[in-house]
Amino acid sequence: MRILFLFLTIALLSLSILGAACTEKTAATPPPVPGLQTSSEIVQQLPKGADSAKVSFRDLNYWQEKDLFCIIALVDNNADTWQRIWVRVELFDSAGKRLLIGKDSSLIVRAFSDAIPPRGASSIFVTLPYIQLSGTPVSCKLSGAGALLQNPGAILLTGESSGVRMQYPDPKDPKKVIEKAFQSTSMVENPLEMNAPHPRAVMLIYATDNKLYFAQVLDLEKQYEFLRSDKTGPMGPREQRRLVCALVYENLPTPIREKTIGRVDIQMFDARPDAEK
Numbered sequence: 001m002r003i004l005f006l007f008l009t010i011a012l013l014s015l016s017i018l019g020a021a022c023t024e025k026t027a028a029t030p031p032p033v034p035g036l037q038t039s040s041e042i043v044q045q046l047p048k049g050a051d052s053a054k055v056s057f058r059d060l061n062y063w064q065e066k067d068l069f070c071i072i073a074l075v076d077n078n079a080d081t082w083q084r085i086w087v088r089v090e091l092f093d094s095a096g097k098r099l100l101i102g103k104d105s106s107l108i109v110r111a112f113s114d115a116i117p118p119r120g121a122s123s124i125f126v127t128l129p130y131i132q133l134s135g136t137p138v139s140c141k142l143s144g145a146g147a148l149l150q151n152p153g154a155i156l157l158t159g160e161s162s163g164v165r166m167q168y169p170d171p172k173d174p175k176k177v178i179e180k181a182f183q184s185t186s187m188v189e190n191p192l193e194m195n196a197p198h199p200r201a202v203m204l205i206y207a208t209d210n211k212l213y214f215a216q217v218l219d220l221e222k223q224y225e226f227l228r229s230d231k232t233g234p235m236g237p238r239e240q241r242r243l244v245c246a247l248v249y250e251n252l253p254t255p256i257r258e259k260t261i262g263r264v265d266i267q268m269f270d271a272r273p274d275a276e277k
Contacts, residue, residue, distance in 0.1 A: 053144030100134035156268030184264035198271035
């Protein structure tokens with residue numbers, strides 16, 4: 001990702017760099033606190049017909065955000081078939097004891113993508129109120145809970161990305177700068193001769209410590225205040241689009257506000273709204 005620096009006056013910052021990525025509710029649960037939400041679908045049990053999941057995980061991160069324990073990770077489909085994947089989450093205290101989540105010893109969440117291609121990837125993002133936990137977690141374990149075979153479909157890709165830091169001099173110390181916002185630009189495409197009727201983009205935000213702290217699904221059939229795109233709606237064969245996300249720090253998790261954004265990655269998939277979840 002190419003990063004540029006844009007120094008602004010305080011007056012210019014009142015222009016529409018707009019709204020947080022997390023003000024748009026997903027179908028999972030309403031946001032427990034402003035600016036942060038449980039973005040992965042939480043389920044009590046696996047659907048009928050679920051088989052074992054061949055998965056691995058990358059960029060696993062967990063931290064405390066106010067009264068929430070937050071967990072985020074990339075999920076790799078290691079199978080040779082298209083899969084919808086569920087992930088089992090287990091929490092442990094400082095003594096290595098597994099904690100209860102509500103009344104259960106683990107939690108099952110579904111990866112964002114409705115259908116992950118062979119050797120493809122998706123992600124999860126979960127926030128759990130401490131009041132629902134039987135102790136104080138210091139670590140977590142992820143494993144494949146199950147998977148359902150899916151029909152092949154369009155494979156959507158992300159190409160070149162870049163970022164612009166929006167900063168102004170600190171009025172208390174002219175030698176320092178304050179970073180108010182970050183604008184990310186990514187090119188996404190549908191490279192095959194297939195239609196993608198319901199394109200989705202998962203925005204992944206990394207801090208300057210190279211750790212992943214935020215993920216949210218963006219419905220490219222809708223319009224958002226903070227997202228600009230060449231067009232909305234289905235993506236046709238070989239279509240490309242430019243996505244521009246304007247992110248204000250005050251609406252993002254604390255570690256990102258403290259460390260600032262390092263990069264923004266985009267995962268693409270074609271949703272299957274009529275399929276059994």
